Amino acid sequence: MHEVSVMAEAVRLAVDAAKSSGASRVLALRLRVGALSGVVPDAMRFAFDVVCRDTMAAGASLEIESVPAACWCATCRAEFECADFFNECPRCHNVSGELRRGRELEIASVEMN
Amino acid sequence: MCQECGCGSGGGDVKIGGHAHGHEPEHHHAHGDHGHSHGSKTLNLNLSLMEKNDRLAERNRGFFRAKKLLVLNVVSSPGSGKTTFIRETAVQLAERLRLGVIVGDLATDNDAARLKTAGIPVVQITTGTVCHLDADMVAKAAAQLDLDKLDVLVIENVGNLVCPADYDLGEDLRVVLLSVTEGEDKPLKYPPMFHSAGVAVVTKCDLASAAGFNRELALANLKRVSHHARIFELSAKTGDGMKAWLDFLVKQRAAV
Numbered sequence: 001m002h003e004v005s006v007m008a009e010a011v012r013l014a015v016d017a018a019k020s021s022g023a024s025r026v027l028a029l030r031l032r033v034g035a036l037s038g039v040v041p042d043a044m045r046f047a048f049d050v051v052c053r054d055t056m057a058a059g060a061s062l063e064i065e066s067v068p069a070a071c072w073c074a075t076c077r078a079e080f081e082c083a084d085f086f087n088e089c090p091r092c093h094n095v096s097g098e099l100r101r102g103r104e105l106e107i108a109s110v111e112m113n
Numbered sequence: 114m115c116q117e118c119g120c121g122s123g124g125g126d127v128k129i130g131g132h133a134h135g136h137e138p139e140h141h142h143a144h145g146d147h148g149h150s151h152g153s154k155t156l157n158l159n160l161s162l163m164e165k166n167d168r169l170a171e172r173n174r175g176f177f178r179a180k181k182l183l184v185l186n187v188v189s190s191p192g193s194g195k196t197t198f199i200r201e202t203a204v205q206l207a208e209r210l211r212l213g214v215i216v217g218d219l220a221t222d223n224d225a226a227r228l229k230t231a232g233i234p235v236v237q238i239t240t241g242t243v244c245h246l247d248a249d250m251v252a253k254a255a256a257q258l259d260l261d262k263l264d265v266l267v268i269e270n271v272g273n274l275v276c277p278a279d280y281d282l283g284e285d286l287r288v289v290l291l292s293v294t295e296g297e298d299k300p301l302k303y304p305p306m307f308h309s310a311g312v313a314v315v316t317k318c319d320l321a322s323a324a325g326f327n328r329e330l331a332l333a334n335l336k337r338v339s340h341h342a343r344i345f346e347l348s349a350k351t352g353d354g355m356k357a358w359l360d361f362l363v364k365q366r367a368a369v
Contacts (some may be wrong), residue, residue, distance in 0.1 A: 002244065002276045009162045017156050027153055031162075038279055039307045062244035073240075085304040087339050095340050101191045 003043040005083035006105065008051045014110040016076045024113035030064045030111075034104035036085065041095025135156070166280055168246035173283025175217040180260045182270065183366040186282050188306060189290035190299070191272030194316040194349060196224045198290060199267050201349040203231040206359055210366055211262060215254040216269040217246040224269065234258050245276040246281055264366055274303040286365065289342075293326035293336065294315040300331075300338040312345070314358065319348040 010029060018026045029048075041064050048062045057075060070079045073089040073096050078088055080096075088098045152269055161167065177184045187195050196216070203212040216224045217238045225237035236254040238246060251268060260266070268284060270277045287311035294317060300307040307313065313335050321328065328346075335344060343361065347354030 002279070006162050009165065013158060013160055013162075017158055021156060023154075028155075035368075036305065038275070085308040107158050107160050108161060109155050109157045109159075111153055111155045 001041050003079045004047045004051065004079070006039055007044055007047040009049050010107050011048075011055060011057050013107050014060075014112075017110050018056055018112040021112060023076050024056070026055075026060045026110060027113035028063065029072045030065065030108045032065050032106040032108045033105045034067045034084075034102040036099070037105045039105065041061040041066065055057055065108065067101055068106045070100050071096040072098040072100045074098070115200065115303070117328065122276075123324060133134045142231070159201075163279060163281075166248050168296060170281035170283040171254060173248055173252055174285075176252075177255075177260075177266065177283060177285075180263075181369055182263060183286070183369050184266045184282075184284045184361070185286050185288050186268045186270060186277075186284035187290065188270045188274070188277050188310070189272060190274050190295060191291075192334045193272070193290040193292040195272065195290055196227050196270050198314065198316055198349045199269055200228055200231045201352070201355065202359065202362070203233045204268070204354045205352075205355060206265075206362065207232075209359075209363055210264040212265045212267055213258045213260070213263040214269060215251060215258075217250070219243075226258050228269075234263070245280050246270050246282060246337060247280050251282045265362065274299070274306045276308040278303075278309050285309045285369070288312040288314060288327050289339075290314050290316050291331065293321045293331075294324045297327050297331040297334055300334045304338045307335065310339055310342050312361075313339055313342045315346040317345070317348060317350070318346050318353060319351045 001063050010031060014026050014029050014073055027062065034041060044089050045062055051059060052058050058110045071087040072079055073092065073094060076089060080091070086096045087099070088094070088095055146163065158335055187199060189195050199214060199344055206212060213227050213234045215236050215238065218224055218226060219241065222237040222239070223366045225235045226236045236257045238250050238254050240246070246268065255266065267280055287310045289307055289312070291313060315331065327360070334340070334346065345354060347358055349355065
């Protein structure tokens with residue numbers, strides 16, 4: 001996947017936030033990554049070291065919070081967890097196309113000083 | 114393969130995503146290093162990492178809507194027949210709709226040259242090492258077309274079933290191709306892309322028996338992953354099945 005460009009964007013956002021807060025270093029980034037976001041956390045960690053180099057975020061730590069995927073079943077009016085895109089409700093066995101969670105690819109917070 | 118994926122940038126081990134570079138580097142900075150304890154603060158951002166592309170894609174979508182264009186983002190593996198499919202669509206629709214094409218490849222303008230033989234305006238994007246088109250590239254390429262003279266803008270994405278799935282280009286419809294010479298389980302292997310498509314087209318149907326294509330299995334797999342998608346089966350080469358697809362496009366364009 002395109003983990004390098006995704007991580008470059010995360011570091012860009014973190015560095016921008018640190019600069020506008022008058023900080024001199026980014027110490028840590030916290031990301032939120034959905035189970036069905038299409039990126040591989042290990043590849044993101046690997047890319048992170050590369051894209052941090054020569055930026056204010058050099059040496060920063062990376063924390064990745066994974067978000068399990070969940071679909072909405074309109075029949076049962078309830079969410080159910082799903083492991084992939086084959087979203088069959090475990091209660092009524094209807095197929096749901098409404099993914100409520102699991103596609104997240106976000107920067108949650110940044111620690112700086 | 115390419116720098117964008119990260120697979121070419123770490124000593125050539127294509128499997129970096131899955132193995133080898135695991136968890137060890139995660140906490141490699143010692144807390145004492147930069148005086149964590151005094152003066153460090155945490156800022157909540159809660160921003161999407163795709164936000165920049167999504168914003169540009171929405172801008173494209175609004176612009177295309179104002180121009181009354183139907184915009185298709187055509188995706189598939191390399192070699193599924195995107196260029197032939199788009200070329201034949203343009204030729205057979207010539208009386209009814211005016212098509213323009215933006216085509217993306219890592220290198221060469223061979224596809225653009227093939228599309229131009231249909232007598233339609235074509236802009237080639239060569240992405241170098243980038244494995245997908247993004248909304249910014251599409252905006253710049255679209256500026257080179259006279260959009261007022263078009264009804265349908267077709268974006269032929271880079272042949273890749275992985276990365277383009279996450280990049281909204283501002284299209285109305287994402288069209289994914291599956292040729293009969295690929296495995297019937299392609300939709301199961303690349304679910305994000307097939308799930309994100311509004312239309313799935315089975316191509317090269319004239320080769321189905323030679324390729325030993327199991328139609329029922331392929332359709333079942335497609336429906337399992339993309340249960341919402343409209344499915345067409347056709348051969349751009351022989352023209353079989355093209356009519357249903359072309360009529361569908363004309364209807365979609367009328368609804369814009």
